[in-house]
Amino acid sequence: MLQNDIILKTLRGEPTDRTPVWMMRQAGRYLPEYMVLREKYGFFERCQTPELACEITLQPVDIVGVDAAILFSDILVVPQAMGLEVQLIESKGPVLPDPIKNGNDLSRIRVPDVEETLGYVFDAIKLIKKELNNRVPLIGFAGAPWTLLCYMVQGKGSKTFDEAKAFCYTQPELAHRVLQMITDTTVAYLTAQVKAGADIVQVFDSWGGLLGPEDFENLSLRYIRQIVAVLKDKVPTIIFAKGAWHSLDSMAATGAQGLGIDWCIRPEMARQLAGNQVTLQGNFDPAKLLSPIPVIQKEVKAMLQAxxxxxxxxxxxxxxxxxxxxxHAQAFVDTVKNYRHPL
Incomplete structure (x- = not known):
C-alpha cells in the first residue's frame, strides 16, 4: 500500500484534504545533486544505467518532497529504439543526424521488441519502485507520436517544426505510416512500464500546440486516443498537449483521467472545456519560480483558488x-502542501 496516494485519489476523483503536487522535469537540471552526476556521466548513460536513473528519479522526492516520482528518462528513447540515431548535446538539445525524409527511409525504422531495446527502462522502474518503498507513486511516460515525429523528421529541436509539418502535408500517407509505427511502439513501451511498476503514465505532446484543431485531431489526437484506450484501464493516464487547449474537450473524451494544461489558459476556461469528469493538472508558469519567494507563495495560492x-x-x-x-521549487511545493481550500 502506498503511504501517499493523494495523486491517485485525485485522478480517480476521490476527495482529499489538499491538492497534490509534482513538477515536470523535477528530476534534473535545477538540482545541484543532479549536476554532480551530469559532470560524471553522459545523458544517455544516465538514462540507460538503472542505478543512475533511480538515483536521479528519487532526488526530488527526497529533496523537495513532491507527491510523486517521475521516471528519469527521455521521450527520444523511443525513436532510438525504433532504429534512429539520437544524440543529446548538453545545452544544445537533441540531434537526429539522419532524419526521415521519404519512403526509402522507412526501411531504417521498425516497431521494435521493447523488452529487447528498452529493457533498461523497465529495470530502472523496478529498482525505483524498490527504493521508493511505497512512499509515493511512480509516473512513467512517453512522448506523443506527433511530437516524436517532429524530431524524427526535423532532425533537431525547432520552434515551428516546419519541415515536419511539410512532411505531413506533402507526404500524408507516409506520415500516417510513421505515426502508426510510433503509436504501436509507444503502446508496447507504456504497457511494459506499467508491468514493471509504473503507477501512472503521462503522454507528453510538447508540440501539439503547433497544430490547429483539425490538424491536431488528424496528426496527434487520433494516435494519442489509441494509446489512452489501451492504458487507461490499467493505470490512471494523463495527456499533456502543451498549447492545444482548443481540444481539451476532445482530449477529455478519450477517457484519460488527467489533462495537463499550460499557463496560457485560465483554469476556469479549462474546466469549462474539459468538463467535470477529468482531473486538470498545471498550470504555474515555470518562469514565475524565478520570482521572490513571497511572490511565488502568493501566486501559487491564487492558482489553487482558481x-x-x-x-x-x-x-x-x-x-x-x-x-x-x-x-524556490521548495516554496512552490510547500505552499501547495500547506494550502487548504475553505470549507
Whole structure:
C-alpha cells in the first residue's frame, strides 16, 4: 500500500484534504545533486544505467518532497529504439543526424521488441519502485507520436517544426505510416512500464500546440486516443498537449483521467472545456519560480483558488527551468502542501 496516494485519489476523483503536487522535469537540471552526476556521466548513460536513473528519479522526492516520482528518462528513447540515431548535446538539445525524409527511409525504422531495446527502462522502474518503498507513486511516460515525429523528421529541436509539418502535408500517407509505427511502439513501451511498476503514465505532446484543431485531431489526437484506450484501464493516464487547449474537450473524451494544461489558459476556461469528469493538472508558469519567494507563495495560492478544490494536481505548465533555485521549487511545493481550500 502506498503511504501517499493523494495523486491517485485525485485522478480517480476521490476527495482529499489538499491538492497534490509534482513538477515536470523535477528530476534534473535545477538540482545541484543532479549536476554532480551530469559532470560524471553522459545523458544517455544516465538514462540507460538503472542505478543512475533511480538515483536521479528519487532526488526530488527526497529533496523537495513532491507527491510523486517521475521516471528519469527521455521521450527520444523511443525513436532510438525504433532504429534512429539520437544524440543529446548538453545545452544544445537533441540531434537526429539522419532524419526521415521519404519512403526509402522507412526501411531504417521498425516497431521494435521493447523488452529487447528498452529493457533498461523497465529495470530502472523496478529498482525505483524498490527504493521508493511505497512512499509515493511512480509516473512513467512517453512522448506523443506527433511530437516524436517532429524530431524524427526535423532532425533537431525547432520552434515551428516546419519541415515536419511539410512532411505531413506533402507526404500524408507516409506520415500516417510513421505515426502508426510510433503509436504501436509507444503502446508496447507504456504497457511494459506499467508491468514493471509504473503507477501512472503521462503522454507528453510538447508540440501539439503547433497544430490547429483539425490538424491536431488528424496528426496527434487520433494516435494519442489509441494509446489512452489501451492504458487507461490499467493505470490512471494523463495527456499533456502543451498549447492545444482548443481540444481539451476532445482530449477529455478519450477517457484519460488527467489533462495537463499550460499557463496560457485560465483554469476556469479549462474546466469549462474539459468538463467535470477529468482531473486538470498545471498550470504555474515555470518562469514565475524565478520570482521572490513571497511572490511565488502568493501566486501559487491564487492558482489553487482558481482551480478550486478537487480534481486538480498542482504542477508547472511546462518543465522546470534549470536556473530556478532549489529554495524556490521548495516554496512552490510547500505552499501547495500547506494550502487548504475553505470549507
Amino acid at each position: 482551480f478550486g478544490p478537487g480534481r486538480h494536481i498542482a504542477n508547472l505548465g511546462h518543465g522546470i527551468l534549470p536556473t530556478v533555485p532549489v529554495a
